[in-house]
Each structure stands twice: as C-alpha cells, then as structure tokens.
Amino acid sequence: MAEDLRDKLGAQHLPLRDQVLAALRTAIIDGDYLPGERLTEDRLAEDFGVSRNPVREALRVAEAEGFVVILPRRGAVVASPSSGTIADMFAVRERLEALAARLAAERATAADVASLRALLDQGREATQRQDLARVAELNSTLHLRILQISGNPWLSSIAKSLYLHVQWIFRLGAAERAPHSWAEHIQLVDAIESGDGDRAERAALNHLDAASAAAYENAEGGYAAR
Amino acid sequence: MAEDLRDKLGAQHLPLRDQVLAALRTAIIDGDYLPGERLTEDRLAEDFGVSRNPVREALRVAEAEGFVVILPRRGAVVASPSSGTIADMFAVRERLEALAARLAAERATAADVASLRALLDQGREATQRQDLARVAELNSTLHLRILQISGNPWLSSIAKSLYLHVQWIFRLGAAERAPHSWAEHIQLVDAIESGDGDRAERAALNHLDAASAAAYENAEGGYAAR
DNA sequence: TGATTGTTCTTCGTATACACTTTGTCCGGA
DNA sequence: TCCGGACAAAGTGTATACGAAGAACAATCA
Numbered sequence: 001m002a003e004d005l006r007d008k009l010g011a012q013h014l015p016l017r018d019q020v021l022a023a024l025r026t027a028i029i030d031g032d033y034l035p036g037e038r039l040t041e042d043r044l045a046e047d048f049g050v051s052r053n054p055v056r057e058a059l060r061v062a063e064a065e066g067f068v069v070i071l072p073r074r075g076a077v078v079a080s081p082s083s084g085t086i087a088d089m090f091a092v093r094e095r096l097e098a099l100a101a102r103l104a105a106e107r108a109t110a111a112d113v114a115s116l117r118a119l120l121d122q123g124r125e126a127t128q129r130q131d132l133a134r135v136a137e138l139n140s141t142l143h144l145r146i147l148q149i150s151g152n153p154w155l156s157s158i159a160k161s162l163y164l165h166v167q168w169i170f171r172l173g174a175a176e177r178a179p180h181s182w183a184e185h186i187q188l189v190d191a192i193e194s195g196d197g198d199r200a201e202r203a204a205l206n207h208l209d210a211a212s213a214a215a216y217e218n219a220e221g222g223y224a225a226r
Numbered sequence: 227m228a229e230d231l232r233d234k235l236g237a238q239h240l241p242l243r244d245q246v247l248a249a250l251r252t253a254i255i256d257g258d259y260l261p262g263e264r265l266t267e268d269r270l271a272e273d274f275g276v277s278r279n280p281v282r283e284a285l286r287v288a289e290a291e292g293f294v295v296i297l298p299r300r301g302a303v304v305a306s307p308s309s310g311t312i313a314d315m316f317a318v319r320e321r322l323e324a325l326a327a328r329l330a331a332e333r334a335t336a337a338d339v340a341s342l343r344a345l346l347d348q349g350r351e352a353t354q355r356q357d358l359a360r361v362a363e364l365n366s367t368l369h370l371r372i373l374q375i376s377g378n379p380w381l382s383s384i385a386k387s388l389y390l391h392v393q394w395i396f397r398l399g400a401a402e403r404a405p406h407s408w409a410e411h412i413q414l415v416d417a418i419e420s421g422d423g424d425r426a427e428r429a430a431l432n433h434l435d436a437a438s439a440a441a442y443e444n445a446e447g448g449y450a451a452r
Numbered sequence: 453t454g455a456t457t458g459t460t461c462t463t464c465g466t467a468t469a470c471a472c473t474t475t476g477t478c479c480g481g482a
Numbered sequence: 483t484c485c486g487g488a489c490a491a492a493g494t495g496t497a498t499a500c501g502a503a504g505a506a507c508a509a510t511c512a
Contacts, residue, residue, distance in 0.1 A: 013298040013504080015464065017286065040493065051466050053279070056494095057286045060243070064290045066383075072239045073473050073494055088378040091329075095321040103317075152314040157292075158384055239473085241495065266462065277497045282464095299463055299504045 020048050021058035027167040028067050028078055035080035039068060065161055067168075081169050089165060090212035094205060096159045097143070101188060101204035102197040103150035112149045116189045119145065123182050135182070140167065142185060146192070170215055177214045184210060242276050247284035249274055254293050254304055261306035291387055293394075307395050316438040320431060322385045323369070327414060328423040329376035338362060338375045339393040339419045345371065346415055349408050361408070364391065368411060372418070378423035397442055403440045410436060425432060 011208045024044070027033050059076050060069045068076045081089075104112075119142045126134040143163060147156045184207040193202040248269070253259050270281045285302050288294045294302045307315075330338075345368045352360040369389060373382045410433040417426040 002321050013464095017464090042493075052494095053282075053465065056279075057283055059444055060283045060287050061290050064287050072241055074475095075494065085379060091325060091378060092322070092380045092384065095325050096318070099317060099321050149476095152317060153311060154314050154318045154388070158318065162380070238497090268462080279498095300506095301463060342511085381502060 012204055015059040016050050016054040017061075020044075020050060020054050021061055023048055024058055024062055025065075025067060025164065028062075029164065030173060031171065033078045035078050037078045039076040041075070066165065080163060081165065086169060086215055087212075089162060089169075090117045090208065090215065093159070093166070094208045094212070095160050096162065097146075097208055098201045098204045100147050100150040100152070100155055100159060101200040102194065103152055103155070104146050105192045105195055105200035106191050107151050108149050108195070113189070113193045114150075116142065116145060116192065120182075120189055123185065127182055136167075139181065139185075146188075149192075155195060166215075177211075181207065181211060181214075231420070242280040243283040243287075244279050246270070246274050246276060247287055250288055250388065251291075251293060254288075255390065255397060257397060258420045259304050261304050263304045265302040266305060290384065307391065312395060313438075313443060315388060316434065317396075318439065319385070319388050319392070320434045320438070322381060322388065323372075323434055324376070324427045324430045325382055326373050326376040326385060327418065327426040329378055329381070330372050331418045331421055331423045331426035333377050334375050334418050334421070339415070342368065342371060342375075342418065346408075346412055349411065353408055358383055362393075365407065365411075372414075375418075392441075403437070407433065407437060407440075 006111040024033075033039065037097055039059070041052045041055050041059070044059075046050050048055065059068060059070065063070045063076070065132055071077050072077045108116075119138055123135060123138045123142070126138060140163065147159050150156065184203070188200065191203040193205060194200075250259075252386065253398045260266065265285070267278045267281050267285070271278045272284075285294060285296065289302070293305055295305050296302045334342075345364055349361060349364045349368070352364060366389065370386060375386050376382065410429070414426065414429040414433055417429040418428075
C-alpha cells in the first residue's frame, strides 16, 4: 500500500516501535513468549530496553495482526492458536496463495522466474546438507517472493501476515516435511514459468493441501502453555 | 481470534484509543479527511478532544489497516486508493467472499438463514423507499453477516477490513447500483440456504464481478485531493 | 540564479503523574 | 475451617512536559 511514498525521504529511520514490534513478533514466533503468557508493558519495556510508549504502540499492532489479545484494563497475553483456527487459516491461505500463483504466472518476467529458480537450487542444496532451518527459511522466502511477483499489494500484505502465523504454529515439527514439500515447490515454479495461470493455481492448491495435512497432524500435539 | 476471552471481565470499557480509531476510520471513509491530507498528531488530538497518546496508538493500527501511511519523522497522511489497487482489492475480495459463501452454505443454521432473509426484506423495503443510505448500510450488514456465518475468524477479520476499504472507495457513486445488486443478494442467500457450497460460491462470484465492474466505472472519476 | 543557513514545525522517545481496575492477601468473625 | 470484606499491590489508561532530531521552508548571501 503506497510503498512509493515510503522510500522517498525520511526513510531508513526505523522507529523504536517498529523494532519492538519486530522483536515481539519473532519472540512470539520463536516461542520465547508462550501462548497464554502475560505480557505486561513494564516487562516488555524492560526486556527491549525502551520506555512504555513504543511498547504500547507495538502491542496495538501486534493485536491487529493477531499475535496478542488485549483485555481492557487487564493487559496483553500471547494469543493461543487453536487447532480450529489452524484449519481456518489454511482455508484462507489456500484461496490466497492460489490467486498469488495465478497472478504470478500471468505476470512473471524472466528475471522473476530466474530468482525463483535460484531459490529452488539453494533449497535443494540445503536439503542435501540436511540444514532444515535453512530449508524452512528458503521456503518462506520462496512463498513471499511469489506473493511479491503477483504484484497485488493487498494479497501480499494479507498473505504475509498469515504466513507469519503459519511459521508460528509449526516452527517446530513441520521442519521434517520441508524436503518433501520442496518437490511441490518445483512443480509450482514450473507452472509459474509456463505462464499458465490455471496450472499455477492447481500447483499451489496441491502444495497447500499437503502442507495443511501435515500441519494438522503436527497440531495434534498441541503447543499452548497456560 | 479469541473473542471468548474478550468478553470475560474488564469488558465494556472502551479505551479512548479504540474510540479514536473508530472515529478516525469513519472520518476517512466519510471523506472528512481526504486522501493525501496530512494528519498531525496534535490536530487529531484536538479534533477528538484527547491527548496525543491515544491518537498515536490509533494511528499505528490505522496504518496496519491501510487507511493511513506513516512516513518516519514526517507524520501520517491519509492513504490514497489508486485505481490499480481497486482492481487488486476486488481480486482478493472475490476469492475471500467466494470462500465465505461456500462456508456459510455449508454451516448456516435455520436461524442464520432467517436473519439473512430479514435483511433482504429490509433491503427491499428500503429500496422501494429510495433510501439509498439505508440500502448501503444493509448491504454491508448482509455481507458481514455472511462472513460471520462462515465461522472462520481469519476470513472474517480480513474480509471485514477489506470491506471497509470498499466502502471508503465508493461511499459516493456506487449508491445507485445498490438496488441492482440487491437482486444478486437474493440469489446469494438462496444459494446459502440450499446448503450447496458450489452454488453459493458461484453466486458470490457473480455478485462480486458485477460490483467490481461498477466500482471500476465509478473509479474513473478519481477522488484524491492532494 | 543557486547554494547555504537558520528557523519552525513536527515527530520520536522518555519520564512522570495519577485515577481507576483488577487481583491478591490478610484478618476477623461465624 | 470457611467465608467475606478491608486493604494493599500491580498494572493499565490517560495526560502532560520536555529534549532530541529530522524535514520543510524561508531568508540570506555569493
């Protein structure tokens, strides 16, 4: 949404609130703050070495993004993704990523495809090295790249936020599926390169189905603390 | 997302920041603050009769929702929806509302259908009275109700936010299409009542196509002030 | 004319204060 | 022992003030 303005002037200054937000997100995703855990403003301020104001502003955004729940007069707690909402999430993600794949197929330039191919290569290599963390990282990068190629800012920003939640939900456990899913990625990029929107959409749906099934299995374990 | 917690205790206290956010959103949607207009914290604080703190927190959320753009060290301006992003918006909305219609068809209870029918009746009546403002309002209510019936909180919250932007984009101009779109609404509710997911999805897509075409025509005029 | 400088506006972050809620603890009485 | 209320502690919600730094703009000077 209007990135054109954003990098005019006054850019490159990262307000503290944004840094706090980023730190808070990763802390939640990484499990440093567990679902259900109470997040008092003072404590966060101390953890991040800032005053209460930046923390408060970051918390409001984190709430809008669904990472925390704020109870009036009672403060914030880390949200708890229930297995019900996992299915819901994938239902939405399926639609969105299918659209992204179609748009990407219709709009991708040769350079776009090349960058996707490069990611695939790195992924294959990392898979051989059994470097699962790296594979997971490349996995995210690939999906976000496709979103970017789709050229639809709404799609991009919404799916990006969803994607963060996906990572949160199975930061553990799903790693072992990564090598498997990489084969599906190749199909997806092939389809995008072909420029065939229908085919790309089918490939994306196929991938999402498998991922969703895996997530579901994984979710049976449960992760909450409370 | 976790509304179950929300209405436990400490509820019913609406923090100022939420009131400010609501007021800000409607002010932007209603065109009181025009796209491109500068929003200084002091001014907003004065306009709403509060201190700067609640305003700042509301602004961050408004930014996350895409209503304003914040330039570091320069402040906030009302976002400008370009006709490019209108098409993008409808592309996303199409997918999401199609999903919502399908889920609603699959999950709607008799009471749900009855509430939709009631809205249709009110809409027909308002159309006869030529009360376009009321028709537009009922239009929103209907769509949001379907989202709610879908029972998917992600879908609901994302689509709701998109919907606000739709209203923003043609708060004027699209009103005259409302009576026409009402016929499509009846098709949609019929399909939901039938419990046939495919049919509901087709009805939603049909409706969205028409709305998107109308929005596009309407958008040619342009609305920005800058 | 064009570059530089200085002033002003505004945001950003910090600190502080205080009212009000919620929560937890303690104590006395049944 | 158990209950209930008083009381204190913790934490949020809001307001206010202040200093630092960036950005915009006008005035100045070459």
